[in-house]
Amino acid sequence: MRKTALVTGSSSGIGQDMARELAARGFDLILVARRRERLEQLAGELAAAHGVACLVLPCDLADRVQLDGLMARTQDFLAEGRFLAALVNNAGTGVWDWFEKQDAATSQRDIDLNITALTTLCHAFLPLARQHRQPAYILNIASIAAFLPTPRFAVYSATKSYVLRFSEILAYELRDSNISVTCSCPGGVMTEFMEHAGQTLKGETGMMASPEVARLAVDAMLRGEAVQVPGALNKASTLVRFLPRALQLPLVERSMLVTVQDK
Numbered sequence: 653m654r655k656t657a658l659v660t661g662s663s664s665g666i667g668q669d670m671a672r673e674l675a676a677r678g679f680d681l682i683l684v685a686r687r688r689e690r691l692e693q694l695a696g697e698l699a700a701a702h703g704v705a706c707l708v709l710p711c712d713l714a715d716r717v718q719l720d721g722l723m724a725r726t727q728d729f730l731a732e733g734r735f736l737a738a739l740v741n742n743a744g745t746g747v748w749d750w751f752e753k754q755d756a757a758t759s760q761r762d763i764d765l766n767i768t769a770l771t772t773l774c775h776a777f778l779p780l781a782r783q784h785r786q787p788a789y790i791l792n793i794a795s796i797a798a799f800l801p802t803p804r805f806a807v808y809s810a811t812k813s814y815v816l817r818f819s820e821i822l823a824y825e826l827r828d829s830n831i832s833v834t835c836s837c838p839g840g841v842m843t844e845f846m847e848h849a850g851q852t853l854k855g856e857t858g859m860m861a862s863p864e865v866a867r868l869a870v871d872a873m874l875r876g877e878a879v880q881v882p883g884a885l886n887k888a889s890t891l892v893r894f895l896p897r898a899l900q901l902p903l904v905e906r907s908m909l910v911t912v913q914d915k
């Protein structure tokens with residue numbers, strides 16, 4: 653039986669690099685995102701470089717019908733001598749702007765993707781992982797914004813707080829099982845994320861490279877670490893949460909505006 657990992661948001665950025673990491677470590681892959689050509693290109697690359705098999709599943713995870721139909725589309729691939737060993741909930745979006753200027757549909761889309769899809773896929777994964785009894789892993793990608801209340805990122809920061817809290821509790825509840833849960837919380841990473849979020853960078857201060865962030869996240873997942881923050885600067889930033897609340901918001905706002913243009 654071959655171990656298989658499902659990676660959401662694997663058409664770019666950290667998700668694409670985590671798929672590469674997992675393929676290098678012998679996982680077959682189920683690649684999920686909306687852009688089919690990107691996924692097919694990656695599947696070809698991984699097959700050639702590591703000899704792994706990939707199933708390409710184009711899917712809009714913010715669409716309830718497509719989300720509910722996703723796991724059924726993995727069945728034939730898994731039935732060919734594979735078991736689902738890892739679920740990597742990486743797909744995520746956010747909008748950098750004052751909440752009042754954002755439209756309700758966009759906020760809802762971010763909540764549907766960052767919270768609903770992640771939670772639904774964990775529900776679908778657990779019975780499969782319990783059944784095969786092999787070591788199994790959930791890796792949820794949150795953000796340093798999960799620790800830090802971030803002005804201009806109200807919905808995004810709040811959804812990532814959900815991911816962190818949810819993952820910590822799930823890890824505890826599953827501590828005596830074959831399933832570990834890891835929450836990775838990167839700070840700034842050079843990907844397409846900023847462009848999609850409407851962020852204009854002033855510089856690359858403190859930004860990490862996606863392949864490094866992906867490697868550290870997969871390492872943490874395989875170690876079964878509950879919460880992982882990559883990079884010394886990011887780790888230090890999480891200490892802001894111990895300051896009085898009234899100080900946290902202006903401090904986080906100021907530090908964001910060092911790298912990102914204001915709206």
Ligand SMILES: NC(=O)c1ccc[n+]([C@@H]2O[C@H](COP(=O)([O-])OP(=O)(O)OC[C@H]3O[C@@H](n4cnc5c(N)ncnc54)[C@H](OP(=O)(O)O)[C@@H]3O)[C@@H](O)[C@H]2O)c1
Nearest residue numbers: 661663664665666685686687713744795840841843844845
């Ligand atoms: N970059 C950062 O600074 C940073 C920092 C902390 C945390 N993160 C988190 O890291 C994760 C990955 O982000 P990234 O930086 O790698 O950004 P990215 O390059 O923009 O990748 C986002 C991925 O999510 C997919 N996606 C977006 N909407 C989707 C939808 N509705 N259905 C299915 N897939 C969807 C995108 O693929 P398609 O467009 O093809 O669907 C893409 O593969 C996110 O959860 C993000 O919040 C990023």
